Amino acid sequence: MTAGLLSRWRLSCWRLPALLPPLLLVLMLLLAFGLGAFAISPADLARAVWARLSGGDSGLAPAVETVIWQIRLPRVLAAVLVGAALASAGAAYQAMFRNPLVSPDLLGVSAGASLGAILGIVLSLPVLAIQGLAFLGGLAAVALVYGVAAAVRGQDPLLFLVLAGIAVGALLSAAISLLKVLADPYDQLPAITYWLLGSLAAVTPEDAAALLPALLLGLLPLALLRWRMNLLTLGEEEARALGVETGPLRLVFIAGATLVTAAAVSVAGTVGWVGLLVPHVARLLVGPDFARLLPAAALLGAGFLLAVDTAARTLAAVEVPLGILTACCGAPFFLWLMASRPRGWA
Amino acid sequence: MLETLDLAYGYPGRTLGSGITLSLEPGEVLCLLGPNGSGKTTLFKTLLGLLPPLGGQVRLGGADLAGLPRRAVARRIAFLPQSHTVHFPYRVRDVVLMGRAAQIGLFATPAAADRAAADAALESVGIAHLAGRSYAEVSGGERQLALVARALAQGAPVLVMDEPTASLDFGNQVRVLQRVRQLRDAGHSIVLSTHDPAQAHALADRVALLRPGGLAALGPPARVATAQALAALYGVPVAVERLAAAGTVAVVPRL
Numbered sequence: 001m002t003a004g005l006l007s008r009w010r011l012s013c014w015r016l017p018a019l020l021p022p023l024l025l026v027l028m029l030l031l032a033f034g035l036g037a038f039a040i041s042p043a044d045l046a047r048a049v050w051a052r053l054s055g056g057d058s059g060l061a062p063a064v065e066t067v068i069w070q071i072r073l074p075r076v077l078a079a080v081l082v083g084a085a086l087a088s089a090g091a092a093y094q095a096m097f098r099n100p101l102v103s104p105d106l107l108g109v110s111a112g113a114s115l116g117a118i119l120g121i122v123l124s125l126p127v128l129a130i131q132g133l134a135f136l137g138g139l140a141a142v143a144l145v146y147g148v149a150a151a152v153r154g155q156d157p158l159l160f161l162v163l164a165g166i167a168v169g170a171l172l173s174a175a176i177s178l179l180k181v182l183a184d185p186y187d188q189l190p191a192i193t194y195w196l197l198g199s200l201a202a203v204t205p206e207d208a209a210a211l212l213p214a215l216l217l218g219l220l221p222l223a224l225l226r227w228r229m230n231l232l233t234l235g236e237e238e239a240r241a242l243g244v245e246t247g248p249l250r251l252v253f254i255a256g257a258t259l260v261t262a263a264a265v266s267v268a269g270t271v272g273w274v275g276l277l278v279p280h281v282a283r284l285l286v287g288p289d290f291a292r293l294l295p296a297a298a299l300l301g302a303g304f305l306l307a308v309d310t311a312a313r314t315l316a317a318v319e320v321p322l323g324i325l326t327a328c329c330g331a332p333f334f335l336w337l338m339a340s341r342p343r344g345w346a
Numbered sequence: 347m348l349e350t351l352d353l354a355y356g357y358p359g360r361t362l363g364s365g366i367t368l369s370l371e372p373g374e375v376l377c378l379l380g381p382n383g384s385g386k387t388t389l390f391k392t393l394l395g396l397l398p399p400l401g402g403q404v405r406l407g408g409a410d411l412a413g414l415p416r417r418a419v420a421r422r423i424a425f426l427p428q429s430h431t432v433h434f435p436y437r438v439r440d441v442v443l444m445g446r447a448a449q450i451g452l453f454a455t456p457a458a459a460d461r462a463a464a465d466a467a468l469e470s471v472g473i474a475h476l477a478g479r480s481y482a483e484v485s486g487g488e489r490q491l492a493l494v495a496r497a498l499a500q501g502a503p504v505l506v507m508d509e510p511t512a513s514l515d516f517g518n519q520v521r522v523l524q525r526v527r528q529l530r531d532a533g534h535s536i537v538l539s540t541h542d543p544a545q546a547h548a549l550a551d552r553v554a555l556l557r558p559g560g561l562a563a564l565g566p567p568a569r570v571a572t573a574q575a576l577a578a579l580y581g582v583p584v585a586v587e588r589l590a591a592a593g594t595v596a597v598v599p600r601l
Contacts, residue, residue: 243420243448
């Protein structure tokens with residue numbers, strides 16, 4: 001009797017941290033829809049949603065309906081999708097490269113995807129082509145970084161991965177700078193500069209809609225193979241000895257995570273830190289098992305970016321770029337994490 | 347079981363040893379002795395198909411290992427790597443559960459049967475109480491036992507252990523070797539490498555002396571791991587004495 005109660009109590013304790021990411025996301029959704037130049041109460045929001053679902057009349061002023069469905073919804077949707085994308089890609093990269101410090105930023109994926117997307121902007125291509133170029137750029141960057149690090153194969157593969165990431169990132173930044181020099185200074189350059197800082201201010205319903213298929217396509221292999229990802233954290237040889245065909249598996253994971261990152265970058269620009277930070281927090285909450293880590297990181301990333309984006313449009317009279325805000329909370333948190341956990345990264 | 351035919355091993359452009367022909371019998375313990383740099387770990391990786399042979403063949407159940415999918419290999423050979431660490435705070439039970447990878451479908455997660463197998467394996471090596479502990483925080487000996495449990499959960503009849511007693515204290519060395527003997531008695535075939543020739547005398551049915559370039563000798567410990575052979579292998583004077591009272595063989599250096 002006592003033992004049963006005790007184990008049930010333990011179970012609920014175990015579940016409590018796992019419930020945190022979805023609860024946080026719901027809270028952030030209410031805030032994101034409610035806050036802004038035109039405040040909307042949760043009751044009005046519920047009425048509008050119910051009217052949509054049941055097909056009846058909400059009894060709200062048309063202006064309120066417009067704000068909810070035309071102005072807030074695309075932006076909320078984009079923030080949720082971009083946050084979920086960056087966080088799950090970060091969780092995947094960290095497990096795949098057996099390194100809790102790896103992130104889409106560090107591996108050059110973000111820079112590569114940015115270069116591809118900026119190229120698309122300069123050439124005035126449609127959204128889908130920009131996404132495609134971003135994907136190719138991200139994939140090329142991660143292949144280059146991983147290839148160089150694998151070819152060196154020194155004493156410390158982790159160090160070489162980081163160094164290769166820095167070098168390739170610098171090269172890509174140079175290429176981005178070149179494009180900025182070549183861009184039209186009155187029309188394209190401000191767009192590129194603002195976009196490089198990360199923003200969802202100019203997001204259209206079409207952008208949000210274009211993000212969804214790429215995100216689902218990239219997340220599908222990560223979700224299907226979620227338990228196998230744990231085996232890759234053991235390293236190439238051990239995973240193969242346990243019966244895993246690591247080559248194809250790694251390729252599928254890299255393609256999925258890169259596609260997801262590229263889709264996010266092509267809509268929101270470069271938003272740093274989410275892919276590094278959120279998987280850490282998710283791991284603290286639910287542990288390293290990727291089957292539990294992936295959904296937790298995705299939900300937490302969605303909630304986090306929604307909070308950041310809501311702050312970005314409500315803090316000041318002008319929009320604060322997302323990259324500035326994520327860096328402002330990300331960097332101190334990261335330093336705190338580093339100082340408080342000297343060994344055994346969570 | 348596992349056999350090699352005129353096997354050459356090493357890395358591309360650098361052959362470490364060649365001409366290795368041996369076969370592992372069911373229920374046999376084969377102990378590999380050799381100085382640092384003789385290529386024990388490389389030979390093991392070649393036996394497991396993690397490195398391609400530079401010549402000859404590794405055969406598993408009569409088939410060429412190189413042509414088998416990893417899953418089929420993992421169902422028959424389990425590998426216990428040396429000085430093992432994990433990069434994320436997995437629990438001991440999680441690590442043991444990863445041994446089930448070859449039994450679990452590509453898109454599946456471990457089922458109740460897999461969890462039961464992992465728990466049974468933990469129980470049988472006597473570390474069930476560590477199941478919920480962080481793998482990175484248990485002692486080296488407990489980690490080694492967890493790897494034995496993982497190999498059991500894997501359900502493979504052949505175990506390849508790379509220096510299972512390296513960097514363990516005296517008590518943990520004995521505990522790990524006791525498990526090895528139990529596994530042999532349960533019908534497993536075991537290949538293990540060690541730096542302690544006395545372990546070969548205590549445990550092995552056959553001993554292989556590995557020097558740079560290939561095998562120096564292969565046979566029962568009493569015939570192969572002699573004072574002269576060990577002295578030649580390691581380049582230091584060695585005494586091998588039978589301790590009648592304890593029923594064991596002591597191998598000591600002459601300083």
